[in-house]
Amino acid sequence: MQLISLAQAGHTVSSDLLKTEFNVEDLNPPVMDGLDDLLSVRMHPFILAGSSQIEISASGKYSKNIPLKTVTSIVDGLKKLYIQKLKPLESMHRFNEFVSPALTNSDFDAKPMVMLLGQYSTGKTTFIKHLLRSGYPGAHIGPEPTTDRFVAVMNGTDERSIPGNTVAVQADMPFNGLTTFGSAFLSKFQCSQMAHPLLEHITFIDTPGVLSGEKQRTQRSYDFTGVTSWFAAKSDLILLLFDPHKLDISDEFKRVISSLRGHDDKIRVVLNKADQVGTQQLMRVYGALMWSLGKVLNTPEVMRVYIGSFNDKPIHVIDDGPMGAELFEKEQDDLLNDLKEIPKRACDRRINEFVKRARAAKIHAYIMNQLKKEMPSWYGKAKAQQRLIDNLETLFEKIQREHHLPPGDFPNVDSFRETLKGYNVDKFERMKSKMIQGVDDMLAYDIPKLLNTFRNPYE
Template sequence: MFTFMNKDDHKKSPELFENVVEGLKKIYRTKLLPLEQHYQFHDFHSPQLDDPDFDAKPMILLVGQYSTGKTTFIRYLLEQDFPGIRIGPEPTTDRFIAVMYDEKEGVIPGNALVVDPKKQFRPLTKFGNAFLNRFQCSTVNTPVLKGISIVDTPGILSGEKQRVDRGYDFTGVLEWFAERVDRIILLFDAHKLDISDEFRRSIEALRGHDDKIRIVLNKADMVDHQQLMRVYGALMWSLGKVLQTPEVARVYIGSFWDQPLRFDVNRRLFEDEEQDLFRDMQSLPKNAALRKLNDLIKRARLAKVHAYIISALRKDMPSVFGKDGKKKDLIKNLGQIYDQIQREHQISPGDFPDLKKMQELLVHHDFTKFHPLKPRLLEIVDKMLAEDIAHLMAMIPHEDISATSEPRVKGGAFDGVQDTVSPFGYKRGEGIDAGHGEPEWIVSKERYKYDAMFDTLGPIDGKLTGAAAKSEMVKSKLPNSVLGKVWKLSDVDKDGMLDSDEFALAMHLIEIKVNGHDLPTELPEHLVPPSKRGF
């Protein structure tokens, strides 16, 4: 009786959330967490998420063999030392160091860090004291860390050093961080491209997070231009074998320290690459909500598949005799169970957990304690993915608009990205910026050449028609769309003709574009002809 009332209840509109992060917390706790707990998801894959996981600033994880410049890279970003810093040619960073913002500078040891309810590191307790003794947080008062946090990792060993056991699950810790960070930077030394066994295992632990990986070929100033080309090619070949992806991640070439460049022939390349990398890092706070949303979707898909696997194993277990034998058979034939679930529920093979790892974990569990399939829990997660996630996705653009347009990562080396004051700012004095702050109009330097052209084009009353100017401008072979932009910028008085000043300006802009620089949307003040500065 009154069943229609229940039907209406199920058709409730999606919940309203204060912001994306609060929404993610709520739907995780109320809709996804019950499914994870019911099928022991946390024992197999990833620990339960807490509020600090959602509230945390974007994190960058640095991974690389020893002496590739990871710690120096952090110092270069911050433009200052941080507590616990050690730099040298041999493995000096023997611990995981989370470099985070705080007004008071200091070091928080690992055991204290994992009990801090405001930090997201509580689940790391499972790696034991051997790890916690080699884990610390260095707090630094710098504006850079107001927008991001950085995790420095122990230098990955090679050769004989690999045989020394670290005493904890190093790749397991890397996997934990990889799942939670926003960016993974793999650093390579231009002199040391060999990928050791431990480094190979570490890179394999990062699989599934390809979208977060960026590669830095560091210390590139230590080799000349020809050697650098060879090194780059060798690196791409090695990475293709290890990452096993059709497209290798973006590689940034540079020398990230504050010392003179040994070979400065590639100086401009290093500057361009640094700008690209820094802009990528500056985008992290803006994209943090989207990354958390994406990670929750991936987690929900894995939790669903995990529920199907666990319930299938429970269903096939005998109730009384032969449990041990059956358990061994089920683990051995887990691949067949994967295939069956894939066919029955139309699930992509990429959504399934690693087969070998799952088999290893299942050995330690009692299958009779697994729960049978509970469709209601899966329906709630499906509805969450279809409605709540879509609703949160729609909120992200509005949050972006309401947020300030200024970059949220600033200070330290990032100030150089926006340096419009000193003559050493990126591309200062080049292209469209040439002549800025100079007393003389920059176009005057080539004026004699442009005036000679102007006179040959038959000006009428000191002005060229569009057709006359076009006959000279098209010789640049630039597309009409670009030449149209040049015309609009040069016709300062908007009379549809070009006088000698405006024609000289047009030719100057064409030269800027031909030399590989971009044109502005509006004419900068220093390029306005002196005769037109009253317009």
């Protein structure tokens, strides 16, 4: 501080200056330009005490920014942004109970995930075995429904299978949110660990074959569609596997695919075992698959379908038509290249999912606040709540118009209505505009600053 005072007094700062004796009482204290102006602004004491960077937001108010010197990477910055700005908003408005459980450090640090979905005996487990060049602990392959549980194939020091209840409580694994599905599901979930160079970069989620008829809905002791939706939100890539002999998309499989709504960019369709039919049959099978997918995936774009035979056996072409082994090899190379790009895109995907979550939390806060505002102060609360539940579509439209929000970001009305029936709307809290402004500033300033400061840690 004395050196700063001497420099401001006109002395040249050098090693000789340190040897010169000065009367400390004759020195003026250091002057900081702009400090008086900053202190004259009436600000919240928490902002002054806890932040080394203060920035004026678009609304003209001061907002707290995370000092980049305390951040080591993009992922570390997202963790701090979540704890300081997004998680308080989620906790206040019960976002974790309605939409998605709260995130933990393991959710940010987890390796990219690839989930495989399909009906039984479409080659999901064989696909993983083909990529690993070996089977994983607990893998069963056969023409009948063999995989009866969700299996997370991860990297580990030795080969072992860990039961689901144990996996869900381990802090270093990103599966804590599965506890919401209860012990009935956790008994049908396991983690298979093995040392493998591919698993150092990617985690595979093997799933039970989707059943047909009422067995899917009544004979499973857990919410299969809900679990699939949870894994879809965590996954970086979702592979829908089809068999040339199992092209029919049952009502249950359609429900599962519908649960992937909002993750269309992650979905890849694989027509597996394509070498089991001839050229003419393959052409008809491809057309039938595209027709079936067109009825389920309500998108104007054409879904990319990879054709191949992903197993350890050499490709065997039935006839010598124009679509021979070369076609299958090129299609398989395209899909494998897509898989190789997953670790490079993991950081972008993580930021994308974080931004989607922040937007969803904002809209959830607006919904809960509007529900609270619509409730009467004294009498008739039960009837008012039932009226709000019955007219949720109108409520969503009102919030959308009032706050100029995109309709695609709103939750599914039917699912939200079912969840809302178990709560007392009168107990909800009013929204704090300061929290909403903090999330807006996070999206507008903090995340772009992170991207400009740090490089992709997965490259």
